[in-house]
Amino acid sequence: MGTLALAAKITHVPSMYLSELDGPRKGTRQDAIDGHHEISRRCRALGVDTLVVFDTHWLVNANYHVNCAPQFQGTYTSNELPHFIANLPFESPGNPELGRLMARVATDLGVETLAHDATTLHPEYGTLVPLRYMNADQHFKVVSVSALCMAHYLDDSARLGWALRRAVEDHYDGTVAFLASGSLSHRFAQNGLAPEFAFKVWSPFLEQLDHRVVEMWQQGQWHDFCAMLPEYASKGHGEGFMHDTAMLLGALGWSDYDGQAEIVTPYFGASGTGQLNAVFPVTPQTGAAIPAPIASQAKGYTAVSQRL
Numbered sequence: 001m002g003t004l005a006l007a008a009k010i011t012h013v014p015s016m017y018l019s020e021l022d023g024p025r026k027g028t029r030q031d032a033i034d035g036h037h038e039i040s041r042r043c044r045a046l047g048v049d050t051l052v053v054f055d056t057h058w059l060v061n062a063n064y065h066v067n068c069a070p071q072f073q074g075t076y077t078s079n080e081l082p083h084f085i086a087n088l089p090f091e092s093p094g095n096p097e098l099g100r101l102m103a104r105v106a107t108d109l110g111v112e113t114l115a116h117d118a119t120t121l122h123p124e125y126g127t128l129v130p131l132r133y134m135n136a137d138q139h140f141k142v143v144s145v146s147a148l149c150m151a152h153y154l155d156d157s158a159r160l161g162w163a164l165r166r167a168v169e170d171h172y173d174g175t176v177a178f179l180a181s182g183s184l185s186h187r188f189a190q191n192g193l194a195p196e197f198a199f200k201v202w203s204p205f206l207e208q209l210d211h212r213v214v215e216m217w218q219q220g221q222w223h224d225f226c227a228m229l230p231e232y233a234s235k236g237h238g239e240g241f242m243h244d245t246a247m248l249l250g251a252l253g254w255s256d257y258d259g260q261a262e263i264v265t266p267y268f269g270a271s272g273t274g275q276l277n278a279v280f281p282v283t284p285q286t287g288a289a290i291p292a293p294i295a296s297q298a299k300g301y302t303a304v305s306q307r308l
Contacts, residue, residue, distance in 0.1 A: 002172035035265030056240025068099020161250030
């Protein structure tokens with residue numbers, strides 16, 4: 001019925017907002033902002049009606065959660081970096097119908113998920129920063145999914161991504177984009193060193209590891225990448241333990257995915273972390289059952305994953 005038209009891994013660095021403001025950082029993140037504008041342009045060309053954001057700043061300790069309020073509106077200041085994002089206005093329409101549908105289908109398929117439509121819960125900045133550049137005119141509806149998962153296995157997040165695609169394609173009358181909002185390596189610069197690392201990655205090891213991962217994505221080496229994801233999330237300090245990435249790849253077919261990533265904003269360092277914008281072509285999935293690679297690798301996945 002419905003269509004997953006676009007999938008992407010996106011940055012949400014708060015210095016994008018600083019880049020708008022007068023001062024020494026003005027214009028310094030224009031490449032990341034331009035990448036968001038390009039992804040928005042592609043979504044519009046594809047007829048996308050809703051952006052579903054896997055937000056690595058929405059921390060949860062039990063279950064998966066979907067914020068699908070009818071309307072998001074307010075003023076946001078980051079409790080993490082209040083000197084970067086302060087008094088940020090936001091407004092976007094939500095999509096309660098899609099959010100409830102995704103939660104129901106995911107739960108029916110074995111991944112317990114709760115939808116929150118009658119809520120005062122605002123999205124976190126993993127959602128709000130991309131929306132500032134992708135949805136300033138409120139063209140798209142928005143649904144935010146929890147992806148800073150503190151007590152979850154990565155394979156469950158992969159199953160969630162698969163189930164959310166099933167919800168869209170089997171039950172939704174519309175066109176959707178999935179956006180995994182999070183960095184690659186996410187080792188912030190040590191306190192006191194942030195200015196020195198404003199445009200750098202924390203260590204040569206993490207930078208080289210990230211570059212190798214980007215190469216794997218561009219070359220379509222999904223079997224190898226999926227096998228290494230738990231250790232990459234741990235040793236590479238992956239943001240949100242890389243649950244957003246597991247969700248995105250679960251939706252795309254996991255290690256059976258046959259697409260090659262297109263880099264829209266090249267890799268860059270920000271406060272010690274590794275960032276990019278990348279689009280993953282959506283290729284067909286066959287059958288309604290959970291993809292075999294996810295099911296068959298689940299035991300190994302959890303064996304090398306920590307109980308986060």
